[in-house]
Amino acid sequence: MLIGFVLTFGFMIAEVVGGLLSGSLALIADAGHMLTDSAALALAWAGFHFGRKASDDKRTFGYLRLEVLAGFINAVTLFVLVGWILWEAVQRLMSPHEILTGPMLAVAVLGLLVNVGVFLALQRGDTDHVNIKGASLHVLGDLLGSIAAIAAAIIIWLTGWTPIDPILSVLLSALILRSAWMLLKNSLQILIEGAPPDIDVESIGPALCRQVEGLAGIEHLHVWSITSGKTAATMDITLVPDADPRLVVPAVKQVLRDDYGIAHSTIEIDFGDAATAPCPITRPDAEVA
The missing domain is CATH 1.20.1510 (Alpha-lytic protease prodomain-like)
Structure with missing residues (x-):
């Protein structure tokens, strides 16, 4: 090169x-x-x-x-x-x-x-x-x-x-x-931290809900590129009652890595009243990059 x-x-x-x-x-x-x-x-x-x-x-x-x-x-x-x-x-x-x-x-x-x-x-x-x-x-x-x-x-x-x-x-x-x-x-x-053109952001929520057991909902999903070919994501997730976060979070990261090529992801668990938020993805503030 x-x-x-x-x-x-x-x-x-x-x-x-x-x-x-x-x-x-x-x-x-x-x-x-x-x-x-x-x-x-x-x-x-x-x-x-x-x-x-x-x-x-x-x-x-x-x-x-x-x-x-x-x-x-x-x-x-x-x-x-x-x-x-x-x-x-x-x-x-x-x-x-x-x-x-x-x-x-x-x-x-x-x-x-x-x-x-x-x-x-x-x-x-x-x-x-x-x-x-x-x-x-x-x-x-x-x-x-x-x-x-x-x-x-x-x-x-x-x-x-x-x-x-x-x-x-x-x-x-x-x-x-x-x-x-x-x-x-x-x-x-x-x-401007826009979503990469090769990633369908709308499909991430439903895909995670289908594949990750114990996941109740997803909010505040953001996907962007640090540089060309290096994609990152952040999101808040809610869990079904009695779900083990030590199993759910790694499973979410695995799907992001395998299906979307997102190797760098930050996932926050919401243990508040939103724990019953419905799957697939919920975005009341439409915060999607």
Whole structure:
């Protein structure tokens, strides 16, 4: 993952320089797409790296939210970049610029080779891991960007039709915008402590009531992500008369872990008058993240 980030980020800088020297907006747009790939690779590596870093008395969850904050900042930056590329594309369509096809083609071909190398490097890792899968998809998307830049250079070289460069830059911007939107949506969902999209919160209460003997009701259920792939939950539970809390609580945690992948859960038992609260889940205050 780290090798992929170094290669992608390093060539992104080279592609920006090549785009400025050759006058190709498509190369600069492709560099923007490589920035999304670099961000994806960096965040995936950060997930592995910071996930192993111990928590302390000031950061009881460790440093896991750093990768989410970085993702949010990267997403906002990419929206600004897309705006600049679209503005520049309109200006170039109205007033075409000269483009040096030789340097443009050389940089685009080199970019294609770098992306192939990064993809092969990622395949040496655990290809079933969600972070590596996501990073591989980003790199495959950037392969399309490199091919588009190569096509633009060849078309300009053969026909002299320079508008193809800003046109393709707009298409590449669409790829950037899609990646930036997904990054922004996912990071913001974690930052506002929303429920992970792959977990059906409404089904947790009925599932627990069906599977856990001695459980009478559930209130104040909250499900959120500490960082990508690390889900936590809290809830209040009530017990049927004479139920053993030493058996009920571990059983609830087991269902959360096995059925929903929630390894970190905090469960409080309400021994008050609500002990007869009905199953399935009751939420008078609708407090569901």
